[in-house]
Amino acid sequence: xxxxxxxxxxxxxxxxxxxxxxxxxxxxxxxxxxxxxxxxxxxxxxxxxxxxxxxxxxxxxxxxxxxxxxxxxxxxxxxxxxxxxxxxxxxxxxxxxxxxxxxxxxxxxxxxxxxxxxxxxxxxxxxxxxxxxxxxxxxxxxxxxxxxxxxxxxxx
Amino acid sequence: xxxxxxxxxxxxxxxxxxxxxxxxxxxxxxxxxxxxxxxxxxxxxxxxxxxxxxxxxxxxxxxxxxxxxxxxxxxxxxxxxxxxxxxxxxxxxxxxxxxxxxxxxxxxxxxxxxxxxxxxxxxxxxxxxxxxxxxxxxxxxxxxxxxxxxxxxxxxxxxxxxxxxxxxxxxxxxxxxxxxxxxxxxxxxxxxxxxxxxxxxxxxxxxxxxxxxxxxxxxxxxxxxxxxxxxxxxxxxxxxxxxxxxxxxxxxxxxxxxxxxxxxxxxxxxxxxxxxxxxxxxxxxxxxxxxxxxxxxxxxxxxxxxxxxxxxxxxxxxxxxxxxxxxxxxxxxxxxxxxxxxxxxxxxxxxxxxxxxxxxxxxxxxxxxxxxxxxxxxxxxxxxxxxxxxxxxxxxxxxxxxxxxxxxxxxxxxxxxxxxxxxxxxxxxxxxxxxxxxxxxxxxxxxxxxxxxxxxxxxxxxxxxxxxxxxxxxxxxxxxxxxxxxxxxxxxxxxxxxxxxxxxxxxxxxxxxxxxxxxxxxxxxxxxxxxxxxxxxxxxxxxxxxxxxxxxxxxxxxxxxxxxxxxxxxxxxxxxxxxxxxxxxxxxx
Numbered sequence: 001x002x003x004x005x006x007x008x009x010x011x012x013x014x015x016x017x018x019x020x021x022x023x024x025x026x027x028x029x030x031x032x033x034x035x036x037x038x039x040x041x042x043x044x045x046x047x048x049x050x051x052x053x054x055x056x057x058x059x060x061x062x063x064x065x066x067x068x069x070x071x072x073x074x075x076x077x078x079x080x081x082x083x084x085x086x087x088x089x090x091x092x093x094x095x096x097x098x099x100x101x102x103x104x105x106x107x108x109x110x111x112x113x114x115x116x117x118x119x120x121x122x123x124x125x126x127x128x129x130x131x132x133x134x135x136x137x138x139x140x141x142x143x144x145x146x147x148x149x150x151x152x153x154x155x156x
Numbered sequence: 157x158x159x160x161x162x163x164x165x166x167x168x169x170x171x172x173x174x175x176x177x178x179x180x181x182x183x184x185x186x187x188x189x190x191x192x193x194x195x196x197x198x199x200x201x202x203x204x205x206x207x208x209x210x211x212x213x214x215x216x217x218x219x220x221x222x223x224x225x226x227x228x229x230x231x232x233x234x235x236x237x238x239x240x241x242x243x244x245x246x247x248x249x250x251x252x253x254x255x256x257x258x259x260x261x262x263x264x265x266x267x268x269x270x271x272x273x274x275x276x277x278x279x280x281x282x283x284x285x286x287x288x289x290x291x292x293x294x295x296x297x298x299x300x301x302x303x304x305x306x307x308x309x310x311x312x313x314x315x316x317x318x319x320x321x322x323x324x325x326x327x328x329x330x331x332x333x334x335x336x337x338x339x340x341x342x343x344x345x346x347x348x349x350x351x352x353x354x355x356x357x358x359x360x361x362x363x364x365x366x367x368x369x370x371x372x373x374x375x376x377x378x379x380x381x382x383x384x385x386x387x388x389x390x391x392x393x394x395x396x397x398x399x400x401x402x403x404x405x406x407x408x409x410x411x412x413x414x415x416x417x418x419x420x421x422x423x424x425x426x427x428x429x430x431x432x433x434x435x436x437x438x439x440x441x442x443x444x445x446x447x448x449x450x451x452x453x454x455x456x457x458x459x460x461x462x463x464x465x466x467x468x469x470x471x472x473x474x475x476x477x478x479x480x481x482x483x484x485x486x487x488x489x490x491x492x493x494x495x496x497x498x499x500x501x502x503x504x505x506x507x508x509x510x511x512x513x514x515x516x517x518x519x520x521x522x523x524x525x526x527x528x529x530x531x532x533x534x535x536x537x538x539x540x541x542x543x544x545x546x547x548x549x550x551x552x553x554x555x556x557x558x559x560x561x562x563x564x565x566x567x568x569x570x571x572x573x574x575x576x577x578x579x580x581x582x583x584x585x586x587x588x589x590x591x592x593x594x595x596x597x598x599x600x601x602x603x604x605x606x607x608x609x610x611x612x613x614x615x616x617x618x619x620x621x622x623x624x625x626x627x628x629x630x631x632x633x634x635x636x637x638x639x640x641x642x643x644x645x646x647x648x649x650x651x652x653x654x655x656x657x658x659x660x661x662x663x664x665x666x667x668x669x670x671x672x673x674x675x676x677x678x679x680x681x682x683x684x685x686x687x688x689x690x691x692x693x694x695x696x697x698x699x700x701x702x703x704x705x706x707x708x709x710x711x712x713x714x715x716x717x718x719x720x721x722x723x724x725x726x727x728x729x730x731x732x733x734x735x736x737x738x739x740x741x742x743x744x745x
Contacts, residue, residue, distance in 0.1 A: 016462070019444035020427055024386075058446040058603075059427035061386055077348030078543060078579045079505035081593050116430060116597065118387060119351035120169050121505035121579075122204030122512050131389065133172030 004029055005037065009044040019047060019055055023062060032063040060115075068104045068111035070153070072129050077117030079124040084139075088125050089114070091139035095146050109150075159215040160193045160237055162186075165207060165273055167200035167358045168390050169351070169512075173207035181227045182210070182234075191234050199359030201273025203260065204512035206248055211273070212237060221249035221257075260510055263529050265491065267499050268475040269515045272359035277394050280401040283362040289407055291478035295370045296415050303374040304330055307477070309485035311497030316342060316433070316470030317545060317574045318650070319496070319563040328457035329375040329467040337377035338466040339368055341474050342438060343384040343391070346430040347546030348597065350577030352501040353471035355513050357384065357391035360475070361398035365421065367477035369407065372419045375467055380419065383438050385426040395423055430547075430601035434649045435468045437603065448603045449649035470575065472501055492518030496562040506543075506579040509534040516561065523557040526580060537582035541665070545574025547594045547601075548654030550661025551587060570661040572654065586683035587666040588673055592620040594658035598651060609652030612643040616659060625686040628674035633663065678745075685729055688744050694719040696741035703733035703742065 008025050012018035022041065027033055033056055042049045056062040074089055092098075092112060096105050104111045120126045123135025129149050137145075164170070164179045182195055203209060206223025210233070213219050220242050222233050229246050236244050248257040275282035283289070295303055308323025329337060341364060345353040357364065368380050384392050399421055402408040410418045424442050431437045432447040439461045441447035460466025476498060480488045489497050496518040502525065505511045509531035516525060522542060526532065533539055541551040550571035552559065559565050566573045581590065599613040616639050619632050640656030647653045663670060672678045679687040692703070692712075699717040704710075711727050714720030722733070734742045 017424075017442055017444040020441065021425070024425060024427065054446055055444070058448075059429050061426075061428035078546065078577070078590075078593070079349050079511075081348075082506055082579065082581060082585050082590070115387065115428075116346060116601075117348035117350070118168075119345070119354040120172050120204075121349055121351055121503060121577075122169060122207075123172050124505065126172065133168065135172045 005040050006044065009041065014045065019045070019052065020059070023052070023056060027062060031067050032065060034064075066104075066108070068108050070110050070130055070149070072110055072112045072127060073115045073118065074112060075116075075118040075120070075124070075126045075128070076114050077121060077124070079121035080117075080126055083124040085125045087139045088127065088137050088142065091142040092127070092146075095143040110146075157192070158240070160191075161196060161213045162193050163196045163198040163211040163213065163273075163276075165200055165203075165209050165211070166197050167273075167355060168388070169200055169204045169355075170207045170209070171390075173204075175208040177227060178208045178210065178225055178230065181230050185230055185234055191238060193234070193237070197276050197278075198273050199277050200355045200513060202269060202355070202513035202515075203248070203257070203510070205510050206257070206512075209248070217251075218242065219249075219251040220247060220255070222246040223248040223257075257510070257531075260514075260529060260531070263524075264515050265499050265517045266515050267479045267488075268356060268363075268472055268501050269359075269513065270479070271363060272355055272513075275360070277359050277361055278397045280362060280398070280405065283360070287482060288362055288478075289366055289405075291481040292366050292369055292407060293413060295373055295481055296413050296417065300330055300374040300376060303370065303481070306485045307374075307480060310480045310488040311485075311492070311495075312473065312476055312480065312488065313496065313563060314470060315472035315476070315500070315575065317548065317572060319573060322469060322473055325457065325469070326371065326375055326467060328455065329377075329465050332458050332465040334465050336379070336464045337372075337375060338461045338464055339372045339375065339377045339380040340435075340438065340442070340461065340466060340468040341368055341380070341382045342433060342435065342468055342470045343382055343388075344426050344433045344438060345385060345388075345471070345575065346433050346601075347548075347575055347577045349503065349505050349543070349546055349579045350575050351503045352513060352576045354388050354391055356471055356475050356501075357388065358394055361391075361394045362402065363478055364471055364474045365395075365398055365402055365408070367474035368421065369402075369412070369419055370477050370481060371467060371469070371474070373412075373417050375465075377465075377467070378418050378420065380421045381424050381442055381461070382421065383424045383426060383432070383442060386428060392423060392425060399423070429603075430597075431603045431649070431651050434651060437649065438468065439466065446603070448605050449651075451648060472576070493560065493562045493565075495564055500561055500573070500576060502576045502578045504530050504578050504580070507533055507535045507537070507582040507585070508580040518561050520561050521557065522552065522559050522561065525561065525578070526557070530580070533580070533582060535582050535584070537584050539580065540583050540585060541581045541587065543571075543579040543581065543590065543658075544577070545572040545654075545657070546577050547598045548572055548650065548657055549574045549577075550657045551581070551590065551665065552661070553665040555665075570657065570664055572657070584681055584683070586624075586679055586681035587662040587669045588620065588624055588679075589681075589683050591659045591662045592617065592624055595620055595655070598655040602651065602655070606647045606649075606652050608639075608643045608646040609648075609655060612639050613652075613655050615639060616643075616656070620659070623670065623673045624679070624684040626673075626677045626684075628670075630674060632674060633667075633670055636663065682744050685731075688729055689724060690722055690727060690729065690731075690733060691743045691745060692720050692722055693741050693743055696739050698739055698741075700739070702736045702738065706732045706736045708732065 209223040437447040697719040704712040711723040
């Protein structure tokens, strides 16, 4: 892993303003930013740990906890909100067996992320599993979507 | 023989609606050799409500759109086309015959969206064929001064929401002498309910790039950034392709079109922070820091990115530039009102029939936007309000629908023009809940720098939660107004200064809804769960016991085949009985 980190940091060659792209790329490779990773990035870039941690906690995209293999983004934008995003979230949590404060399934397969707006307002309410968007949802459609996604993944 | 082109709308919205399957099926049919059609990708033509859709263009000038497609439709549409016919049950637009949604395109004026849904955005020659990069060629023969004069004379104002005159902004950056300057495109479209910029970035990336090159040339910048939110992967992909193509053709890079002008453009992916739409926060983010706003002055035009003079404009502003250069300031200024020139793109969403993207001349009334272009309500419940400007804007009620689209007229209602999100609400929408929704958003997105924005929004949110859960007190409204005023006056940036707008406008136009929540402990729109009560209608209940069996607190009693009763004291309002009842015998009040 740290060899990979070396490569990523080296690619940006201490160019100014590259901390965020480095963190984005590292997170893409390792799925989240661990304590150790942040420390290593600090050593490689000479940016203090506190500053990196400050940036990582400021932006909602960065994750400091291990994530499920697949990310489900649920849109909480205005159009989705008025079209019942809340019931979609409830249905998602129910079909993934998640408690009120949990976001990752026990088998580490799925993590639910609430996002501000996915920009597909005309299809509200919307969720996105990995790169695939599902629109015009009702809570009744959710279990089937999760099942079909699992099946698709198993076939790959 | 007539040449027929089939274009499949494959922007994010189209793909989410299943455009890829439509494309694959069309490809399969065409491969069968029966149809000699050319199959093409395009982006979003704005008719998002009818997606997935295809547009059929012939060399005889016929242009038709077929929408709401399922795979089986393609074969029958293709056979129709083969017979030289246009008419088909799925036809929604035609430039030759009557079609149900002809009015939708005919009532628009397209400048910013001129290529969206028309060209394949990743093929530079299609852009060039529609006058692409000819504005740049013209601009290079002019001086920076002349270009800035043209933009100033056009009356173009910033489309990000605040409406600052673009020419003046350029002039400030131009006047500041420096050996290094930057231009930035703000594509951090964060307003929930807005997707105009996404569509333009996906559908016509070269128009934005060309606009930025012209802007850079005018003010004397040699480097630029496109700051795009990470939630728009397709937009980022198309921009990357477009930048590479422009470099290959000599429109970007060193010695552009043989002149001495150099300009390099980079993409910065946002990392998820709404406040980065504020220009000083955006620049901090490009510099790799926490995206927190800074006090202005100094304005970016004087000291911006890495302290160099910088000009930042929004996507839609940049997309207007090439049109103005090619057609002249006068043509642009012919459109719109005295102080708001040109057109405005709106993203229609919510309870409206034709949700999607539209571009209309400034000066049109909100009523015409919603009822003529937008096709009116999609629900049986009547129009209640339209939300403009996202978390910084407000809700405009039915009584003000004659307000015209113009920066100043909309500001007078308490809302703002904003970037163009327009979410239509009906009587099933609770206005207190909407205010709470936006406050929750801004409270989450406040960077924490200013005390009143950080803590004041939190206190306001708590009060709204109190009101929607039935614990509201009469003094709460006054506290909300008081806090709003303090947040507006003591916040550094636009986020805080406008955060109370959703609360203030709903208080102004829907005060009685707040009062119903506080005094009667009722939610008139039946949205706020804690204020609802469930009742069994005696006449309709047949005593099937379905409700009693699913009730988690066993608070429904009654004998088989006799009307049941809910014990209000033990009811937790989970709604299970309502869902279980097959006889509509349960009423929510």
